[in-house]
Amino acid sequence: MDVEALVKAIAAEVLKQVNGQGETPRVLIIGDRTCPKCQAAQKRLGKEHTFLYPDEDPGSEAKIRRIVPFLSIRHMADMAAGKADGPLMEIVLAALLAGQEVEVMEFDYKRYDQTAPEGLMRLFEGQEAALASFGLKAFDTTQREAVRLRKLLVTDADVAAAKQKGARELLLPRDAQVTPLAVESARDLGLTIIRG
Helix, strand or coil, X not given: CCHHHHHHHHHHHHHHHHHCCCCCCEEEECCCCCCHHXXXXXXXXXXXCEXXXXXXXXXXXXXXXXXXXXXXXXXXXXXXXXXXXXXXXXXXXXXXXXXXXXXXXXXXXHHHCCCCCHHHHHHHHHHHHHHHHHCEEECCCCCCCEEECCCCEECHHHHHHHHHCCCCEEEECCCCEECHXXXXXXXXXXXXXXXX
16 A cells, blocks of 8 residues: 555545544433333334443543433432532432533423423423523424413524424413514414413
8 A cells, every 4th residue: 555545545544533433323212221211212212222321431532411201300400500419429429510412302391281280380391490500401393383482582593493393383471571683573474372
């Protein structure tokens, strides 16, 4: 092999590694491997990933995706206050403190969306927003017919975010104020605003 061909081969391999090509994406699932929600997370992400669990050494590689399959209301409140209860939440907190993003596939509080009082849901949504500012973000790729907002002031950015989720309807509290630009954006995007 001549020198030029060798240099090209090395350059191609370096570019592959820099761009993350040729490697199987690695995912650390922060949970118990026998947990049904962890298994569902693996299924949802697909077989093209390499899955690791907390009892395995992920190595020193920085390119690893961290996922919490389910975050209970209690753990969400603790994490929003900067506390970690239990070994799994300690892993999450350590990752956040190291500046690493962690994704949550399912927030427990969202299953009470239709029944919980507005004030309680606003509290939980505030905790979720605080967690997002720490680097603990929702993993949400589902398309929804309707998106419920519990905000008292709805802007065009809220309308655009709902449309990105595939919504056709935006459900708002009765007392929510909607900016004129948000009304116009909803009309332009084909989104129906429903109060109550």
